[in-house]
Amino acid sequence: MKLNRWMLISTVALSIAGFLLVRAFAGESPKVLRGDPRRGGEIVAIGTDYGVVACARCHAFDGTADGSGAFPKLSGISSYYLAKQLRDFASGLRTDAIMSAIARRMKAEDIADVSEYYSGVSGTPTPAPQASPDLLALGTRLATVGDQEKEIQACEACHGPQGRGESPAIPPLAGQYAPYIAFQMRMWRMGYRKNDANQQMANIARRLSPQDIEAIGLYFERLPQKDFAKNKREP
Amino acid sequence: MAEKLKAVDVVVVGVGFMGAIMAKELAASGLTVVGLERGKKRWTVPEFQSPDIHDELKYSIRKGMMQDVTREAMTFRNNTSQEALPIRQWEAFLPGTDLGGSGVHWNGQTFRFTEADFVWRTRMQERYGKNFVDADLTIQDWGITYDELEAYFDKFEHLLGTGGKAGNLNGKIQPGGNPFESWRSREYPNPPMKEQYGGVLFRKAATEMGYHPFVQPSSNMTRPYTNPEGLQLNACNYCGFCERYACEHFAKATPQTVILPVLLKNRHFELRTEAQVLRVNLDSHKKRATGVTYADATGREFEQPADLVIITTYALNNARMMLLSGIGKPYDPKTGEGVIGRNYAYQTTGDVYVFYDESVNINPFMAAGASGTLIDDFNDDNFDHGPHGFIGGSYIMSALTNGRPIEFHPTPPGTPEWGKEWKVAIRRHYNHTAHMLTHGSSMPTRTNYLDLDPTYKDAWAQPLLRVTFEFPDNDVKMTQFCVDHAVEIGKRMGAKTVAGYARKPPFTTQKYQTTHNTGGVIMGSNPNTSALNRYLQSWDAHNVFVVGASAYPQNPGYNPTDTLGALAYWSVDAIKKQYLKKPGPMVSA
Numbered sequence: 098m099k100l101n102r103w104m105l106i107s108t109v110a111l112s113i114a115g116f117l118l119v120r121a122f123a124g125e126s127p128k129v130l131r132g133d134p135r136r137g138g139e140i141v142a143i144g145t146d147y148g149v150v151a152c153a154r155c156h157a158f159d160g161t162a163d164g165s166g167a168f169p170k171l172s173g174i175s176s177y178y179l180a181k182q183l184r185d186f187a188s189g190l191r192t193d194a195i196m197s198a199i200a201r202r203m204k205a206e207d208i209a210d211v212s213e214y215y216s217g218v219s220g221t222p223t224p225a226p227q228a229s230p231d232l233l234a235l236g237t238r239l240a241t242v243g244d245q246e247k248e249i250q251a252c253e254a255c256h257g258p259q260g261r262g263e264s265p266a267i268p269p270l271a272g273q274y275a276p277y278i279a280f281q282m283r284m285w286r287m288g289y290r291k292n293d294a295n296q297q298m299a300n301i302a303r304r305l306s307p308q309d310i311e312a313i314g315l316y317f318e319r320l321p322q323k324d325f326a327k328n329k330r331e332p
Numbered sequence: 333m334a335e336k337l338k339a340v341d342v343v344v345v346g347v348g349f350m351g352a353i354m355a356k357e358l359a360a361s362g363l364t365v366v367g368l369e370r371g372k373k374r375w376t377v378p379e380f381q382s383p384d385i386h387d388e389l390k391y392s393i394r395k396g397m398m399q400d401v402t403r404e405a406m407t408f409r410n411n412t413s414q415e416a417l418p419i420r421q422w423e424a425f426l427p428g429t430d431l432g433g434s435g436v437h438w439n440g441q442t443f444r445f446t447e448a449d450f451v452w453r454t455r456m457q458e459r460y461g462k463n464f465v466d467a468d469l470t471i472q473d474w475g476i477t478y479d480e481l482e483a484y485f486d487k488f489e490h491l492l493g494t495g496g497k498a499g500n501l502n503g504k505i506q507p508g509g510n511p512f513e514s515w516r517s518r519e520y521p522n523p524p525m526k527e528q529y530g531g532v533l534f535r536k537a538a539t540e541m542g543y544h545p546f547v548q549p550s551s552n553m554t555r556p557y558t559n560p561e562g563l564q565l566n567a568c569n570y571c572g573f574c575e576r577y578a579c580e581h582f583a584k585a586t587p588q589t590v591i592l593p594v595l596l597k598n599r600h601f602e603l604r605t606e607a608q609v610l611r612v613n614l615d616s617h618k619k620r621a622t623g624v625t626y627a628d629a630t631g632r633e634f635e636q637p638a639d640l641v642i643i644t645t646y647a648l649n650n651a652r653m654m655l656l657s658g659i660g661k662p663y664d665p666k667t668g669e670g671v672i673g674r675n676y677a678y679q680t681t682g683d684v685y686v687f688y689d690e691s692v693n694i695n696p697f698m699a700a701g702a703s704g705t706l707i708d709d710f711n712d713d714n715f716d717h718g719p720h721g722f723i724g725g726s727y728i729m730s731a732l733t734n735g736r737p738i739e740f741h742p743t744p745p746g747t748p749e750w751g752k753e754w755k756v757a758i759r760r761h762y763n764h765t766a767h768m769l770t771h772g773s774s775m776p777t778r779t780n781y782l783d784l785d786p787t788y789k790d791a792w793a794q795p796l797l798r799v800t801f802e803f804p805d806n807d808v809k810m811t812q813f814c815v816d817h818a819v820e821i822g823k824r825m826g827a828k829t830v831a832g833y834a835r836k837p838p839f840t841t842q843k844y845q846t847t848h849n850t851g852g853v854i855m856g857s858n859p860n861t862s863a864l865n866r867y868l869q870s871w872d873a874h875n876v877f878v879v880g881a882s883a884y885p886q887n888p889g890y891n892p893t894d895t896l897g898a899l900a901y902w903s904v905d906a907i908k909k910q911y912l913k914k915p916g917p918m919v920s921a
Contacts, residue, residue, distance in 0.1 A: 243377035254382045254580045295567030300556045
């Protein structure tokens, strides 16, 4: 469905912006608030006076974050996925020392606006990490082919060819920082993160060795982060 | 001259679902087992991974996973006055090949047959009288009862990780399940699938009309599952590539995901792929098998001696293997005598398309092979057939297993079949059309049967199987009745246009219906009218067992796989507990 979201939200007040009915499956039809990227940009830049910290402090204006790998890149990830993560941080379904506190202070429209903002920005390419050929070969195999012995499918079966994601529900991994991917995989593996459908990620991460996890992160970080936002599909 | 190999205890012909179950159980009891598979090895990784596995042209159109018709086809005719010709491209049904067989490309639809199905002739006569059933129909009882099989259904469903909601727990009807199902001893191992939007609309309409909708039992995982064999499966993500495809996610129960890895680790088992079994060999009295002869990929022939021969190929190929081996008397439609090739049946399906306006988005691509919503009110013996003059029935299911672009382009009646108008119509209707399937029973007749073709041969110079089939009047009436009811539901669903298509003769091999071929090597209690006894043991050669839908005396309105698995576990249990202790006929003729 092609709705011109700019037209939709241009002059109207946020509270009546856009409601879309997601009819993915029965019993799962939440009304999705369509965000205002301009207001989202303001929050990213300066935060709010009720304690939402400016996102750009860690994630940067263009979503590339600070290059340390401690904070994820956000550019070009679908607003659907970003908003779900923020709601999950707020509800406690997903926890993080920093994000949980921030998300709890965010209003529903803040979440929609910030998510809309980051889904529409283009990131800055970052240098590919150094990696041994063996580790890269392992990462490439796991990500593109999978492992029969461990009974895991290729990461790209869901996260898309070249890690481009399956927008809107499954995030892109191409260009994402390897330390961040590996950290999240460990979170899944240890049961600290469990906010996906059907515990799919936990189930897979539990069968991966620490070396597998490191290798997968390195494989994806080295892939070019395309401008996923341009062909992003909204629900 | 075939090279004679070292004898083993058991040879299993065809390593698909049933072959894997039989081999696994027997190898686990310490017997040496050789599995002979005509196709190649293949695994979830790497063979089933995307993007290749979503190649619709390769798998759906060119039938990439099916029996190679250039080497081994079948011939078909509608009746004995015609000359049968080889099927050069699979369409009506799709027999799989390679390791795992058709269990790799199935949809995961997992229905049990009912108490009535196993005593079908008795039940029809008791309820409707001796003269009600069309005399042309050769329906029979199975020689086994549902109660005897219940534990084996349960075992197979737990192997598969089937998701569903029980409708009848130990005789007590359960809300949310199918109230017409026969009793089950416990709940399904997993919860039901999510409903598609078309299913939601169907459920609402069917409920308003007083019917009993429920979500289809599915062996596509609804959550991560570890089966009793210790194998782990992942949850299905509803990608819409089940039937005709393999699952890249370890989310569909297939031999590869639920049993083969365990079987192959057993040191008593040996798998030989690209081993084309040519015949079962018999001793000089023709009363006992001595093993099998097979050809490897280079054409070299080997004789594999074995004490026990278990035939677990595709249903139609089971009948052919018996005919090629000369086990059991071939059926003769003129006299009605003989057992091999007898009671061949199929499935009688119909389609109903529900065309909505553009405000209703069906999203057909968000689907699994078994994510339908259905009613059983017009299936089986769940309603009084007295006024209708036929037996059997169909389930009516809102079912879209995919929205794949080459195959799925519904258009309303009157739309041209090509050109600009057609293109405009498929664009208009693609996302706004619900589909209902009527999936119905198939009754055997004297004139529908299987034998060896007198003319055409396969790549090993052996006669092809000849299929002679036409829809019986009984089934034509039945399917029209069910499609009419489905159309009424469709109208209630609030659509602009509802189009129903009941199957009508002549049967054609060039239109996909289902892969559910049954009969040909049927089970029963009388050696004159069945090829196998109640343990799937050949009446004619006691160390030959034939496991497959070939054993069904007639085909009820449900998908066949669950009953197949139950029969396999039932049969292998009897082999282990009775036959191995005292080899010989387990039922006296």
